[in-house]
Amino acid sequence: xxxxxxxxxxxxxxxxxxxxxxxxxxxxxxxxxxxxxxxxxxxxxxxxxxxxxxxxxxxxxxxxxxxxxxxxxxxxxxxxxxxxxxxxxxxxxxxxxxxxxxxxxxxxxxxxxxxxxxxxxxxxxxxxxxxxxxxxxxxxxxxxxxxxxxxxxxxxxxxxxxxxxxxxxxxxxxxxxxxxxxxxxxxxxxxxxxxxxxxxxxxxxxxxxxxxxxxxxxxxxxxxxxxxxxxxxxxxxxxxxxxxxxxxxxxxxxxxxxxxxxxxxxxxxxxxxxxxxxxxxxxxxxxxxxxxxxxxxxxxxxxxxxxxxxxxxxxxxxxxxxxxxxxxxxxxxxxxxxxxxxxxxxxxxxxxxxxxxxxxxxxxxxxxxxxxxxxxxxxxxxxxxxxxxxxxxxxxxxxxxxxxxxxxxxxxxxxxxxxxxxxxxxxxxxxxxxxxxxxxxxxxxxxxxxxxxxxxxxxxxxxxxxxxxxxxxxxxxxxxxxxxxxxxxxxxxxxxxxxxxxxxxxxxxxxxxxxxxxxxxxxxxxxxxxxxxxxxxxxxxxxxxxxxxxxxxxxxxxxxxxxxxxx
Numbered sequence: 001x002x003x004x005x006x007x008x009x010x011x012x013x014x015x016x017x018x019x020x021x022x023x024x025x026x027x028x029x030x031x032x033x034x035x036x037x038x039x040x041x042x043x044x045x046x047x048x049x050x051x052x053x054x055x056x057x058x059x060x061x062x063x064x065x066x067x068x069x070x071x072x073x074x075x076x077x078x079x080x081x082x083x084x085x086x087x088x089x090x091x092x093x094x095x096x097x098x099x100x101x102x103x104x105x106x107x108x109x110x111x112x113x114x115x116x117x118x119x120x121x122x123x124x125x126x127x128x129x130x131x132x133x134x135x136x137x138x139x140x141x142x143x144x145x146x147x148x149x150x151x152x153x154x155x156x157x158x159x160x161x162x163x164x165x166x167x168x169x170x171x172x173x174x175x176x177x178x179x180x181x182x183x184x185x186x187x188x189x190x191x192x193x194x195x196x197x198x199x200x201x202x203x204x205x206x207x208x209x210x211x212x213x214x215x216x217x218x219x220x221x222x223x224x225x226x227x228x229x230x231x232x233x234x235x236x237x238x239x240x241x242x243x244x245x246x247x248x249x250x251x252x253x254x255x256x257x258x259x260x261x262x263x264x265x266x267x268x269x270x271x272x273x274x275x276x277x278x279x280x281x282x283x284x285x286x287x288x289x290x291x292x293x294x295x296x297x298x299x300x301x302x303x304x305x306x307x308x309x310x311x312x313x314x315x316x317x318x319x320x321x322x323x324x325x326x327x328x329x330x331x332x333x334x335x336x337x338x339x340x341x342x343x344x345x346x347x348x349x350x351x352x353x354x355x356x357x358x359x360x361x362x363x364x365x366x367x368x369x370x371x372x373x374x375x376x377x378x379x380x381x382x383x384x385x386x387x388x389x390x391x392x393x394x395x396x397x398x399x400x401x402x403x404x405x406x407x408x409x410x411x412x413x414x415x416x417x418x419x420x421x422x423x424x425x426x427x428x429x430x431x432x433x434x435x436x437x438x439x440x441x442x443x444x445x446x447x448x449x450x451x452x453x454x455x456x457x458x459x460x461x462x463x464x465x466x467x468x469x470x471x472x473x474x475x476x477x478x479x480x481x482x483x484x485x486x487x488x489x490x491x492x493x494x495x496x497x498x499x500x501x502x503x504x505x506x507x508x509x510x511x512x513x514x515x516x517x518x519x520x521x522x523x524x525x526x527x528x529x530x531x532x533x534x535x536x537x538x539x540x541x542x543x544x545x546x547x548x549x550x551x552x553x554x555x556x557x558x559x560x561x562x563x564x565x566x567x
Contacts (some may be wrong), residue, residue, distance in 0.1 A: 003009050004035040004183050016067025016126050017050055020150070024051065027154040031056050033176060035183045042102035050101045051124075054180065059118030059161040062103065063145070064096035067363035070128045072136070081127070093139045094542075096121040110122035110182050117175065118165030121206045122157070126150055140164060209235055213386065215244065221382050223353045225330070228386030228451055229404045230521030233395060234356040235261070235493050237386075238328040239268045241354050246275040250323035250352075254280040254343070260486070261493040265328065278322060283337060290316070302366075306340035313343035321346045329353035329493050342376065355381055359401055360517055361492060384472075391495060396527045397549070400520035402543035405514060408486035419554040421530040425505050429458060431556070432502035432530045439498060439528070447480040448497040452519050454512075455505035457486040461511040488519040499523035503531030512539035528554065 003025060010018040019341070024034055031345065032056035038046040051063040066089070068081025080086040101122040108114045122143045130146040142160050149156050157332065176228070211233040218224055218377070228234050243252040254269065254277045256262050260283035269280050279286050287305055288294065290312040295304060317535035322344050327333060373380050387407045389397045393415020401408050423431045431450050440446055451458055457465065463472040477484045477494075501519040506512040515537060521525060529548060537545035 001025065001030055001032045001034060002180065004180060008036040017065045020051060020063070020065050020124050020126055020145075021226075023150050023153055023522060024053070027152065027245075027476050028053070028055075029154065030155075031173070033180050033183075038103065038183060040102045040106050041100060042105055044109075045098075047099035047102040049096075049103060052103070053181070054176045055156055055158070055161065055171060056176045057170050058158055059120065059165050059346065060166070061120045061158075061161055061169060062096050062100040062123050064092040064099070065124045065126065066092050067127060069345050070125045092123045092138075093121070093129065093143070094357075096123055097138075107179055107182065110118065111175075111178055113175070114204075115175075116167055116169050117171040118167040118169070118381070120165035122160055124150075124153075136563045142181075146347050146467075153374075160547040165202070209236070211386070211388075211390070215241055218384060222350060223376070223381050224384055225355045225357065225381035226384050226386060227357055227359060229358055229389060229519065230389035230391040230400060232358075232386040233390050235264075236326050236356065236386065238354070242277050242280075242326045244268070244270065245326070246272070246277060247354070248453075249275065251325060252277040252324045253286065253319070253322045253341070254326045254328070255283045255286065255333075255341070256281070256328045256493065257283060258329070258490055258492055259470070259530055260474050260490050261478065263331060263333050263471075263478055264494060267478045279325075279421045283327075283333065283341075287312075287340075300335045300417065303336060306334070306336040306395050306434040308338040311342045313340070314343070316367045318346060319462045324352035324353070324354070326354045326356075328356050329361070330357035331359060331361060332366060332492070333372075334366045337366050338372050338376065353381065361514060365511070374507065378436055392521065392524060396520070396523050399527065399547045400517055402541065402547060403517040407543070416526050417552040418550075419526070419528045419555060420533075420548050420551040421528065422533055424505070424529060425532045425535055428455075428502050428504040428530050428532075432500050432504075433458070434558040435500045435528050435530060435554075438558075439500070439526075440483075440486070444498055444526075447485040449500065450477075450484040450486060450491070450522065451500040451502055452486055452488045452491055452499070453504050453521060454488055454515050454519060455507055457487055460485040461487065466525075488515050488522075491522055492518055495522050495524050497524050498526045498528070498529045500530060503529065503536060507536070513541070516540045518530045 009022065021034070021036060026054060028034060035052040035054070036050070038052045040049065049062045049145055050065045053061040055061070067080045071078045071080070077089050077091050078086055079089045098118055098124040099291065104115045104119060121142065122145060125140070129148065130141070130144050132141065134141050134144075143164055145153055145156055157374040158535060187285050214226070226234060226237060239256070245252045254265055256265060259282060262285070266280050269276050277440070279289065284301070284305070285310050290309065292305060292312055293306045295301070322345055323339050325345065328514055342348040342351070342353070385407070388408050389408060389410045393412045394408070394410045395415050395418050397410035398413060399418050401410065405508065413552065419434060421431055436449055439449055453461070464470050474481060477480055499522045500517070503516075516536075526535060529551065533545065533548065
């Protein structure tokens with residue numbers, strides 16, 4: 001027989017319904033459909049059929065179940081048992097009758113065909129004895145199932161339908177199946193990964209927002225270095241810290257190093273309805289905004305430019321200086337940049353400074369704790385460690401977790417398996433592009449996907465560099481307009497639901513572990529790694545190689561339909 005639902009959940013007060021359900025499920029023959037708790041709205045009236053029996057070749061029965069000891073005195077029904085003791089109840093016969101009438105009208109409207117099959121309304125009293133010769137107006141004994149009738153309720157229900165049911169015909173199997181389709185209320189939305197990942201990522205957002213407790217607990221500390229691994233919510237905390245400082249009426253500078261992250265920060269603060277930072281974005285853009293000219297060469301950016309910034313800051317009126325500095329991805333800042341930023345504060349000696357960083361993502365090899373400490377002077381940054389990973393699934397976090405310490409704690413859901421596509425390094429770009437096409441074919445939206453390279457840029461990425469349209473390209477990324485092709489070094493602090501990490505070599509072998517760490521940690525829901533297993537083991541070590549062996553071997557050229565058929 002078929003049950004709707006297959007395994008109902010009975011509440012604490014539905015012990016009797018559960019007992020009757022189990023007895024009917026065991027004794028009703030094959031082909032019968034048994035439904036629990038059928039809700040019916042007829043006009044403004046709402047009804048519920050405790051148990052509905054659809055018996056092809058026979059008819060239908062609506063069964064109202066009343067537990068406890070049921071009695072009738074002078075036409076009034078009573079129910080005894082439980083914590084409430086003896087109490088008045090509505091006539092279960094009237095309940096069953098009205099719910100059956102409501103269902104008959106509703107299902108006829110739903111199917112466009114009137115229900116003409118025999119339909120009996122019944123009452124089941126599983127803990128009450130009803131004499132065989134009992135009867136009352138409107139309810140012959142044959143419509144009552146008492147404790148003894150439950151030894152063989154199927155036959156009793158059949159007789160009730162055939163002898164007492166309203167209607168002129170048997171229930172045809174085809175009509176029964178049409179009714180069952182309405183009862184099951186099957187909802188099959190797009191089950192593609194785009195939607196299946198959304199709840200998971202919403203939960204990641206919720207967990208990240210809980211990190212705000214760190215800001216509340218440290219609100220009286222003027223200089224802090226928040227240090228945590230990828231996915232620990234550092235960027236969210238940096239933006240939230242800037243928001244809280246702005247609401248206090250302070251002049252705030254919210255800084256980072258990368259263009260992509262700078263635009264992300266600007267996008268985040270653009271929606272604030274109240275006070276906003278004085279400046280949000282790349283450190284170099286802030287320097288230019290104060291009149292410092294552009295220069296060339298690493299020495300200029302690391303030494304000359306911060307010197308010129310200090311000189312410009314000395315000429316700033318007090319009203320234009322900052323009260324607080326917030327830096328995201330702080331490990332990207334050279335020591336002299338910190339010294340120059342402090343010069344932009346109203347109180348360089350003790351002004352507020354908040355750095356959010358990941359020691360393991362020092363891909364530019366700029367962070368020097370001793371030098372930064374010397375630049376900060378007497379008031380050093382108080383270290384606050386963030387160990388929880390909140391922004392990745394557990395499988396993704398465990399993959400890049402080989403690059404972080406033992407205190408690293410993945411908190412996300414298990415998620416989809418990491419996928420690995422083995423190919424020669426020279427083929428990685430083409431294969432990674434095929435992966436994007438295959439993912440879109442699976443149902444992922446193109447704006448959920450980012451393809452990141454480790455050495456040379458993807459041709460699409462290179463085209464924007466050649467055309468001088470990189471700023472516009474980043475704006476497309478933040479507007480979620482299409483798939484994105486970038487380099488791991490420019491994607492620090494950013495993320496997408498799906499990341500295809502294209503390991504197409506490394507310019508500097510010494511920086512390869514940091515680049516892999518960044519690339520592997522950018523995916524929230526699905527990570528696809530494309531590359532040569534030998535190169536990945538050489539660059540990331542034996543532990544990464546072991547993690548990738550646990551990944552799902554994937555062939556992006558296999559048709560999605562073939563995948564589903566195989567499953």
